[in-house]
Amino acid sequence: MSDVTVRQLADVVGIPVDRLLTQLGDAGLEKSDADDVLSDTEKLRFLSYLRQSHGRNEGGMAEPKRVTLQRRTVSELKQGKIPGKGVKTISVEVRKKRTYVKRSELPEVSERRTEVERARQALEEQQREIEAQEALRAQQEEARRKALEEEERKKREEAERAAEQQRLLEEAKRAEEERQREEARRIAEEQQRAAENEASIEKREQPAPAAEAPPPKRPAAPAARKEVELPRHLEQEAKRPKKKPAAERPKGRGEGAREPVGIDDSRKDKKKKLKVTRGAVTLPEAKHGFEKPTAPMVREVAIPESITVSDLAQRMSIKATEVIKTLMGMGVMATINQVLDQDTATLVVEELGHKAILQVENALEAEIMATMSVAAEVEQLPRAPVVTIMGHVDHGKTSLLDYIRKSRVAASEAGGITQHIGAYQVKTDHGAVTFLDTPGHAAFTAMRARGAKVTDIVVLVVAADDGVMPQTREAVEHSRAANVPLVVAVNKVDKPEADPDRVKQELTGLNVVPEEWGGETQFVNVSAKTGQGIDALLDAILIQAEILELKAPSDIPASGVVLESKLEKGRGPVADILVQRGQLKKGDFILCGVEFGRVRAMFNENGKAVKEAGPSMPVEVLGLSAAPNAGDEFIVVADERKAREIALHREEKQRVSKLAAQQATKLEDVFSRMESGESVDLNLIIKADVQGSLEALRASLTDLSTDKVKVKVIAGGVGGINESDANLALASNAIIIGFNVRADAGARKIIEERAIDLHYYSVIYEAIDEIKKSISGMLEPEFKEQIVGVAEVRDVFRHPKFGAIAGCMVVDGHVKRNLPIRVLRDNVVIFEGQLDSLRRFKEDVGEVKAGMECGMGIKNYNDVKVGDQIEVFEKVQVQR
Numbered sequence: 049m050s051d052v053t054v055r056q057l058a059d060v061v062g063i064p065v066d067r068l069l070t071q072l073g074d075a076g077l078e079k080s081d082a083d084d085v086l087s088d089t090e091k092l093r094f095l096s097y098l099r100q101s102h103g104r105n106e107g108g109m110a111e112p113k114r115v116t117l118q119r120r121t122v123s124e125l126k127q128g129k130i131p132g133k134g135v136k137t138i139s140v141e142v143r144k145k146r147t148y149v150k151r152s153e154l155p156e157v158s159e160r161r162t163e164v165e166r167a168r169q170a171l172e173e174q175q176r177e178i179e180a181q182e183a184l185r186a187q188q189e190e191a192r193r194k195a196l197e198e199e200e201r202k203k204r205e206e207a208e209r210a211a212e213q214q215r216l217l218e219e220a221k222r223a224e225e226e227r228q229r230e231e232a233r234r235i236a237e238e239q240q241r242a243a244e245n246e247a248s249i250e251k252r253e254q255p256a257p258a259a260e261a262p263p264p265k266r267p268a269a270p271a272a273r274k275e276v277e278l279p280r281h282l283e284q285e286a287k288r289p290k291k292k293p294a295a296e297r298p299k300g301r302g303e304g305a306r307e308p309v310g311i312d313d314s315r316k317d318k319k320k321k322l323k324v325t326r327g328a329v330t331l332p333e334a335k336h337g338f339e340k341p342t343a344p345m346v347r348e349v350a351i352p353e354s355i356t357v358s359d360l361a362q363r364m365s366i367k368a369t370e371v372i373k374t375l376m377g378m379g380v381m382a383t384i385n386q387v388l389d390q391d392t393a394t395l396v397v398e399e400l401g402h403k404a405i406l407q408v409e410n411a412l413e414a415e416i417m418a419t420m421s422v423a424a425e426v427e428q429l430p431r432a433p434v435v436t437i438m439g440h441v442d443h444g445k446t447s448l449l450d451y452i453r454k455s456r457v458a459a460s461e462a463g464g465i466t467q468h469i470g471a472y473q474v475k476t477d478h479g480a481v482t483f484l485d486t487p488g489h490a491a492f493t494a495m496r497a498r499g500a501k502v503t504d505i506v507v508l509v510v511a512a513d514d515g516v517m518p519q520t521r522e523a524v525e526h527s528r529a530a531n532v533p534l535v536v537a538v539n540k541v542d543k544p545e546a547d548p549d550r551v552k553q554e555l556t557g558l559n560v561v562p563e564e565w566g567g568e569t570q571f572v573n574v575s576a577k578t579g580q581g582i583d584a585l586l587d588a589i590l591i592q593a594e595i596l597e598l599k600a601p602s603d604i605p606a607s608g609v610v611l612e613s614k615l616e617k618g619r620g621p622v623a624d625i626l627v628q629r630g631q632l633k634k635g636d637f638i639l640c641g642v643e644f645g646r647v648r649a650m651f652n653e654n655g656k657a658v659k660e661a662g663p664s665m666p667v668e669v670l671g672l673s674a675a676p677n678a679g680d681e682f683i684v685v686a687d688e689r690k691a692r693e694i695a696l697h698r699e700e701k702q703r704v705s706k707l708a709a710q711q712a713t714k715l716e717d718v719f720s721r722m723e724s725g726e727s728v729d730l731n732l733i734i735k736a737d738v739q740g741s742l743e744a745l746r747a748s749l750t751d752l753s754t755d756k757v758k759v760k761v762i763a764g765g766v767g768g769i770n771e772s773d774a775n776l777a778l779a780s781n782a783i784i785i786g787f788n789v790r791a792d793a794g795a796r797k798i799i800e801e802r803a804i805d806l807h808y809y810s811v812i813y814e815a816i817d818e819i820k821k822s823i824s825g826m827l828e829p830e831f832k833e834q835i836v837g838v839a840e841v842r843d844v845f846r847h848p849k850f851g852a853i854a855g856c857m858v859v860d861g862h863v864k865r866n867l868p869i870r871v872l873r874d875n876v877v878i879f880e881g882q883l884d885s886l887r888r889f890k891e892d893v894g895e896v897k898a899g900m901e902c903g904m905g906i907k908n909y910n911d912v913k914v915g916d917q918i919e920v921f922e923k924v925q926v927q928r
């Protein structure tokens with residue numbers, strides 16, 4: 049840019065020179081003449097002045113708020129042709145003026161804007177206020193929280209301090225005790241040593257002053273003892289807080305107290321380390337670790353009446369295998385769960401070098417028993433006999449019971465029979481008789497199997513028109529096994545075909561000999577239909593009772609047995625009990641097996657409420673905690689607390705005895721029992737397929753008796769093994785021998801549950817041989833038969849090529865094609881052989897599992913029938 053004169057600039061800008069000069073003057077440029085030259089710098093200064101002045105003073109111009117546009121348009125209008133004058137032209141001038149105003153400049157807009165602005169400001173103000181309030185609240189909150197935290201922290205510290213103080217106090221106490229013990233021990237040792245060697249003690253046993261090093265040598269024994277105790281001691285040390293001024297230290301923890309036990313300064317340093325690493329496994333100085341005691345530990349082992357091998361091992365803190373080994377050394381083979389009696393357990397404990405302390409099993413029970421034995425000295429009064437009726441099916445047991453009840457009870461008691469409580473008592477001119485209402489030997493033996501001796505006399509009913517039948521025989525066996533006398537009721541004598549003498553003869557064959565024939569058994573001819581001879585029967589029972597001299601103390605708290613029990617709606621547990629001794633009174637507290645309770649109400653067999661019941665009285669009792677088991681004994685206990693305690697204890701005992709029950713008589717341990725005792729009764733129950741085998745077995749097995757072992761066949765019969773056989777075995781601790789017969793489902797259940805020893809044989813010689821060996825202790829059968837599976841024949845098909853095919857359902861285990869089989873009919877073996885074919889859906893298979901159907905062809909046997917059972921068995925090696 050080049051210099052210009054004022055005039056030139058005025059021309060360029062388009063303003064008069066004078067105005068430019070004034071403006072230049074305003075801008076501080078001293079120009080007075082139109083020809084004055086303006087330099088570039090001056091021009092720039094002038095320009096910025098102009099900008100500023102416009103911006104400041106003519107801001108509105110810089111940004112016009114209102115613009116007015118004016119437009120003028122001129123046009124001409126030509127009006128029609130006027131003749132003679134030509135066309136008339138009119139000029140039209142239109143002026144338009146438009147003013148544009150900036151919206152913000154409009155008054156209403158600006159008003160609204162200000163309003164909006166005001167509102168916005170008010171809002172902002174409000175927002176700010178809220179924020180301020182919130183900030184204040186947060187601040188207050190924070191302050192409060194801090195205050196609380198502070199308070200809590202203080203409390204915690206306070207509690208910690210208190211706990212710490214308490215701990216220190218305790219530690220101090222412990223340390224003091226420790227010190228005193230130590231001191232006492234030290235003094236004792238010193239005295240001992242002094243006694244041993246007076247001369248050397250003076251040199252050796254001067255107590256070391258606190259600051260001095262520990263004595264160089266200490267006697268070995270106390271050192272060893274100390275070493276065992278040290279870790280605990282150190283642990284106490286470790287618990288002590290780190291910085292504890294010496295003055296504050298509890299008394300007795302001074303160096304003088306610790307030095308004699310050998311903790312020097314270097315140890316103290318280590319203790320500090322221990323504090324840091326407390327909880328770590330390493331203990332300072334390995335020599336102070338737990339050392340194996342030098343002498344064997346002798347424990348005092350409490351031994352209850354029976355204890356399992358594992359429990360015994362636990363009480364001695366050794367492994368069960370150790371106990372088993374010891375038992376083996378004593379010639380007893382035992383398993384870990386085997387229950388040992390108190391004597392055997394005592395021997396084991398002593399063998400292992402411990403001290404056995406025999407536990408008097410529940411002192412309370414003993415106390416109760418003591419009261420019972422006192423009863424023996426109390427005056428005994430005659431009591432009514434308790435009678436069970438047995439006999440073959442349909443010989444008239446129920447009819448006889450009913451006749452006696454109706455004629456004797458119903459007639460005499462107003463209201464008749466309302467209740468049936470498992471027993472009833474009839475009164476005669478010569479005395480009362482109690483009848484148990486469940487006839488048959490099964491119920492009788494079941495009760496016996498539970499350990500209850502209830503029946504005094506058995507009335508054996510034999511129909512005079514039928515004679516001795518299998519169940520008559522069984523009844524004789526069962527009552528004989530229980531050692532209960534018989535009275536024979538020869539029933540149905542009203543029948544024309546009745547032959548009472550035949551009955552006498554047949555029973556004589558069973559060793560039940562009538563009195564008139566020189567025997568001991570009373571025979572009474574009766575008719576349950578006409579009532580003939582019933583009185584004579586009752587008299588015979590009472591005579592038998594007299595012979596038995598049945599007596600019971602009556603003036604003592606009652607005891608007896610549960611006949612039946614049930615849970616009745618609205619009445620709770622109801623127990624039918626038979627009082628055997630003493631007087632049972634309403635309100636008495638009774639203990640019944642594992643149940644207990646107060647006798648809330650008592651009813652006799654006719655449903656009449658009674659307040660007392662004496663010996664041989666059957667009553668129904670309400671108020672027990674739960675329904676007890678039939679066969680459970682009950683006793684009246686003076687103290688309710690004692691009753692509860694005994695009930696609990698019995699429950700525990702029951703658990704153990706369940707295990708013990710698993711160890712019922714086994715053929716295998718006849719010899720060991722024989723070794724331990726004088727002589728052993730080997731009770732056998734033989735069931736066989738035919739009478740011939742039964743008799744052969746009975747004779748040859750009884751012949752095996754020696755002076756040490758007496759083989760007794762307590763029962764024998766033809767046919768499968770039933771529930772009653774199993775119960776008899778249980779009650780008489782007998783072994784069951786099944787010769788070509790099997791146990792039915794009911795019997796199997798009892799046999800399995802109570803671990804009754806059952807042996808199946810199919811060759812007489814084998815049975816004899818095995819029992820012979822068991823008696824001589826030579827029993828070493830290497831193989832035992834094991835039934836693998838049982839299938840039931842549901843259908844039989846005839847095949848032209850294969851013969852009879854049995855359509856079977858495998859009901860137990862599994863059937864294997866190549867294992868030997870037996871065909872059983874009514875639990876009796878009728879054939880033994882091999883399978884010819886085993887098929888499922890026309891396909892040959894090797895094995896069929898339980899629940900599946902299959903077809904079986906039996907080699908060389910075509911006589912299979914629907915309902916037969918096919919038993920598959922194998923011979924397995926038995927480890928002895």
Ligand SMILES: Nc1nc2c(ncn2[C@@H]2O[C@H](COP(=O)(O)OP(=O)(O)OP(=O)(O)O)[C@@H](O)[C@H]2O)c(=O)[nH]1
Binds near residue numbers: 439441577
């Ligand atoms: N003529 C006659 N019939 C009798 C006599 N005793 C019983 N009976 C009949 O013999 C049948 C069987 O009698 P029960 O009393 O049921 O025989 P049970 O021994 O109890 O039979 P189970 O309960 O099946 O074991 C019934 O029809 C009776 O009526 C009697 O003395 N004389």
